[in-house]
Amino acid sequence: MLPDITKIINSDILKKKVSETLKKFKPEALGYSKKEFDKTKIKFPELYEEHFKEICKWASSIPFIDLAKPKKTNDSTIELIIASDIVQFNNGKPVKIQEADILNSEDNILLVGAPGAGKTTTLKRLILKHLSNFQSADYGGLPILVRLRDIPADTPLFKYILNIFNIDSFYKTVVYEKTVKKTNKKTGEITKNTIKEEKLELFVGEVPIRNFAVNFLNQVQCVLMLDGFDELNQSVKADTLREIENVGLKLHHSKILMTVRKSELNKVINNFTSYEIAPLTLNQVKEISQKWLTNHLGFLEELQKKPYKDLANRPIFLTFLLILFEKYSYLPTQPSEIYEDATYLILKEWDEHRDIIRHSNYTDFNTRKKLKFISELSYLLTYKIKQKVFSTKDLEFIYSEISDKYDLPTNEMKKVVSEIESHTGIIVESSYRNFEFSHLSIQEFLCAKHLVNLPYSQDTIKYFLEYPEPLAIAICISGEPSIWFSNLILNNSFSIAKFERNKLEYQSSLNKLLNRLIIESPLFKISKELGFSFFYLITNLYHVRFFKSILNQWFQYKGIKESLSLILKECEVKNTLRGSYLVNRKNPVPSPYFIDIPIFGELPEIFIEELINKKLIKIDSNIVV
Template identity: 30%
Template sequence: MIEGYLVEKSLDLLLSETWRLLKKYNLTMPTNKNDLEEAINYHLRDVKNWSSEVSIKDQQQSKLTKDVYINLDLYIYPKRIRISQDERIDIIPFKNIFENANNNIILLGQPGAGKTTSMKHLCHLLLYDEKFHPNIKFPIVIRLREFNTLSSKKYFTNENSGPIFERLFEVFGFKIFQNKKSTQEISNISLRIVKEKIVIDTLNKLGILIILDGYDEIIYKNMKSIFIDEIRLLCEQLENSYFVLTSRSGDFHYSIDRSVVYEIAPLHETQMYNFALKWLGNKSKAENLIKEIQNSPFADTAIRPLNLAHLCAIYERIGKIPDKPKTVYKKIINLLLEEWDEQRSVKRNSSYANFETDRKFEFLSNLSFMLTTSLNRSVFSSADLIKVYKKIHKDFGLEADEMKQVVNELETHTGLFIQAGFEFYEFSHKSLQEYLTAEYIVKLPTLLSNSTMLSRLPNELAIAITISSNPSMYFTELIFGRFCNIKFHDDFIKIFVNRLILEKPDFNMNRDVVIATLTLYSIYLGMQINDPDKSMQLSFFIFDPLTKEFEKFLEMIFRTNTKEIIFELYDVIDSLKTSENRIINILELKKNVSASTFPVRLYSRDIFMN
């Protein structure tokens, strides 16, 4: 794989200088040019195989990297250093990552943002496109998680120069020994210096890109500090070679001279379509998939390549995305909490390392609920987090002063919660914040009773109904037990009903759910009319903008229930006309039905009843 006159001359010169260096230290090296070429070619075959395919659990089979990769955008600095939410960060396309040729690169990104796949794409370009970067002859890939194994301990012994340098020494096929005629044994320090110099000289002679993939996947802190020291040394010594280090954003907080930091930006709409088109290989299917995603409540999760890849793989298998959004929420959260690391055989340590996946989920649900209900927004300051963390940390056996560490680990380990700027944080996907909050709500022993809190949660309550063990009963209890006693703002019911339609709860047979739905409609209609004395002689034009939404919602109810329930319990006693000249019936509870069970008076469109 490595060939060409310049490479041949570089190898000759390199070996000549290396032998002179070894002679000074009474060392010998049996490695010749053929050995060097063979060792490098062996590594490049491994790089070629590693970079050629991408694979995830939901796939029918692996995909070729060149067939599915789309060009990502990069922020020119990480989001976490923004001073305010309004600060806009310039972006560059990934293909221009080497425009500043004098710098090494640190590439950050959230879990599933496409860091490793981008490195595979980069290797493919360097191996097969001579014009991409003429000064780089070939890539060397070091997957940092491989140093977590027991067999990697050899890289951290006193006689070795450090894991990165030692691994590069191996890749080049160098072997050095004490000269048999020497009477003085070389010290470990001298041996390390020799190895480091050989590696640096080799890199500068050959013009190589070193890819250090997955700094965040290194388990042990003391190992991480060793790697950082080596990276700093590479930055100081490299002249004709460069490195790219990848890491999850929350796990890299260092300033490294002669390097530039980029962060992978979320996918925009065109990139999402191109991703689906490449994955599915069919324009019609890609358009249909993206349309389904955009019409779903979890559309915001598809801005992350890993999530979109799983949706594409599912669509490829069954021809559609899951009917129920709750299936997708669970899939993505499980993916981010545990499954993705399991697929890549990564085990992470953290302050809550003893938490099972369910316990991590409970902590995130609790955190989501507390932040949502107390602040009613998706962006939070450090002070907000400290306040909420103090309320819940004891329940999970976490230390009071470890808030920043825990939040950092949430970002590093899951990507569900991220630092979006200096001293402010946010959930990476609003829909997942809503789902986590709903999970907390639905597991409470009783329904929420705080009216202010309830009025802030139209989306979350709709999801809670959907994920409850009995959506009909939960919905009925919520309407009769809470909604009838609360004065909501104008948009609440609009948001609530529309989200229920999107979430598609499985309502079962239950006569109460029919009346509860008409009760909800009556509450909503009451907000649209001016009826101070509740008289039957109403003189106004009723504006009813949610007619079609309630029609769709009632269709869901009537799949398992009959409209006869309405006539069994209520009589039509009067009617009104809307501004569109449509009929609204006024219903009154029959005398033989207990008024303590159902509302005495309801409104119902003709179309709801016929």
Template identity: 25%
Template sequence: MVKRSLQASELGIQEAKRAFALKGWTQENLAGEVNLKTRQPIWRFFSGQSVERHVFLEICFVLGLAWREIAMNPPADFPETSGNSQSAGVDLEALVQKVRSHRSAKIQDQCGILQLLDISRPVRIDDIYIDVNILEEIASQQSVAIEDLKNLGPEAFNRFGLGTVDQKQVPGIQVVETYSKLRVLGKPGVGKTTFLQHLAIQCNNGTFAADRVPIFIALKNFADESRSSGEFSLLTYIRQEFFTAGLTDPTAIETLLQAGRVMLLLDGMDEVLNQESTAVLREMRRFADKYHSNQFVATCRTAAQKLRLRGFTDVEIAPFSQGQITAFAQKWFVAFTKTTAQAGQAESDQFVQKLDLPENWQFRQLIVTPLFLHLACWVFHGQAKFPTKRTEFYKQGLDLLLGKWDEARGIERDDVYRDFLLPQKLKLLSQIAAASFERGQYFFEQRVLEQYIGDYIRSLAAVPPEPEALQVESEAALRAIEAQHGLLVERARGVFSFSYLAFQEYFTARNIVASYNLEAFEQALSGLVSHLTDPHWREIFLLTTAMLRSADSLMQLMKQQIDALVAKDPYLQEFLTWASQKAQLVPSPPKVVTGRAFYLALARTPHVASQFVLRQHP
């Protein structure tokens, strides 16, 4: 029978102490590397006393020792820690099928359904999932001069750093087949978790990686349980998963791991709290090194990519193409229409047709991620149209990014800017948007953005912070906004922007409407009106008008500004006089202003003038 504990021989202890001395660690350090709550097992090991066999093996592994050379009377039938000796004589195919059979229901329950926001019932992942594409070049890791970005138009702005047409996109499954250790990056709501769930289901069904056993681990749950037990051990966590599935043989998982028959799916590196991220990352690295022949796929938000994994290849989920948007909409409406599949298909066709209308181009810019596409489908499903006031749609999207998305999944973030209440976060983003838009900046360097944030932090503080402390806090706040909300994103190395131009425009308009007193409000409206002839400000005018309780003041200021512009232009004065005279010559004329408007419009489109002449003189 295999021993449950092992102890080191006298010669083994001497060898272990030499290796330990070379590390320069304390026993507390070694306990941490072995994921132990206390150093007592370490003390017992070096004292020649018995310790649990998995602890003995981990100590030897961390110190770089062959455990059989350290142990006293090592059992001949004990599994090796490397190579495939444990799997010798084992029918691995039968073992894979046995384990998958026992865990099939668990995987299906864990990964087979999705609970979408604002939808009361779950949906099967196969009913809604769309294959994702992958970008093998990470935009935020590329060096681009900010001067090269200043002349980008609205559509190019929204696509820059999100996978332009000239950047090669590869099917997600193909990338997983290519790299044995893969980290999938992506912004909030792009479908990282759903992609891993899809891989688990496909592997579980044998349609992908049929020779492996899928193991899906939400790293937040792993960190929570490890915090309670005091042991950050993926092997222990997986053993417990197997045990709850009825797999009581303790050697099954080690046999599969040593034979390279596991696909380990580790979701949400960014969802682990800071105080636990070091221990979790260390365990992930150690586990991936020890069982290197297996398949590893981890996910992480792009902004948190500093959480490095040695030997892992980083890729990024691409935004949805037009074909993917159409396919997702078809699946969505069929899945959630309460009548028939035909009715759902008809509604999806209507959704796509209306989405293609010129007046809905802003919606097309936003719905390149599953999160916003789901929101658009849900809004359209309830109203059979896109909202007339886009501000309401933007507000719903911002509610998702500023907290509802994490809250719905039970994710607790490190409150880096803990003193910021939601209204203060909105005000900060509004001030950044307005200041940058006023300067014609869609892209801004990191130092400029940190200055905006620093100025706002200084305005909140009763006592001005020290410059160095302010710099640190500003950078931390920027990274928190980027990682937690995805509203500010790093488009290239050290170059940031709002994630969508629509959000920068919305926040700019909000900054005008949310002015804190009447005097400031009037100044803000006057500032807006000063941009009356600038086409870049068209959306700001429309959004501001939609957000105002009454737009009378704005209309009056616009009229005054137009009158002032006309008064300075002799040609326009002559043109208006001509239009007024023409309007007075029409028999039974309407109001002069109506006739003048008609002739002004006609003058802008002279090619239709002949049609009116023919109608007047048949």
């Protein structure tokens, strides 16, 4: 049972813990002037108490599109299966790591999972469990929480953290000297030149901010909890990860606990231990549904009849299903309908509770129109304003840009924006006058819903590189997912050769797209276009380390083998005798779609052999039949 945190907030326990922390503060360890040190020491108790209350409020509830009010973390969640490797087995069963093991570990920890796997909810549970031990001598340190989506793109992470405690930092010009060697091609003589470079760097007093942050965190002896690395602005992710890694290496009396989507991790982060959240088991689905529903047996019976029953192993997906079943007593037919039905339900509820309709000139602003409006709102926030957290001012700006399309009067902008903030359940207040979508997956779905109706353009390439997840969902909810996917992968503008200069960025985005697609489970139809798309991906990227696993997964996906066998029957193949087959199309026929059909490539033999074993193809004199 998770603790009642009101007892901690309203007692002297917190003051005592803060007082104990302050006794350990040493100005010389911080590299701080006595005047500034004394100022920080005086302000720290009040500022930390305020931060602590925010942590408690955030951790104690789940504001996830529950149409009346947020659910309590205590009442609506369970402990998930967490392991250092979810494919690691002990006598056929996953090796489970308890939430308490994570809290008791002295390591810096990455809590990894798929979108909607329960990373943030698990972090909330960890905070509450951490606080339940708050009175003991070995409670593990004061919690400090940073929701990474809250950080503006122009504010470095550790500046943001120090701002919580009113510790000022400023930019200072630092001059670096480096020696450049130059060789004379004719004489072979080597000359050395010293070049001076100026850089703007952040300082606290006379101490570089990274050093100060390390010293400060070690003095506080805290658990620094960073939620949602994947929700950082794309432009600062690489630098922020480098800073987190560098600081993590130097923490001795504190530790970092960070949540991150699995698709964001293409490298090992030094001095961090990764734990992954496993999909829900059937017993966990039963346990959660029992917490949510009176008729949980009826829900489980209905779920077993659906083609997407396996997708209920994602907490976010299961939550959508529970909300829909609670309201309608039945479940949608296809997975692509579930996001839409859930958001439609929320907006319909908004209709029933709103009174603006009785006092305005736009009674035709019905639920379907609202869905389009809020989808475009999400699209503009995601790709134009590029914010996960946004202000009333941001919403008012977007309203002024698109209100004409929906016949909404500009003179009622503040009223409509206020209603969006107050009544939709899709958007929730994250801090004073700042808002966010109640779950990132909802923002991504709504963005995709608008995106799928836009023509393909240069912007599509930009969106793919910046944030490919909404594109993955757009593929799933489109009329023809296999064609939409092929038009993206085989479009001339997306040719791998065109991304030679930013190859790693392209590969990272494509990896995220393919990973998200397999999670969302698109209903691909068997087609030559789909076959050519995977032929192109396999022949060009199978040799890249982090693509091997995902392409092997895709090869087992429904319709992929059949689509690949369709195109191979138009080809000649030749065994290279080095673990692959050369594949050449005999009579290339153009596609009716605006895509570039690959003519030849080298396919690893494991793919050809499995198609032969499945009797989908056979090879006769280098001809596939």
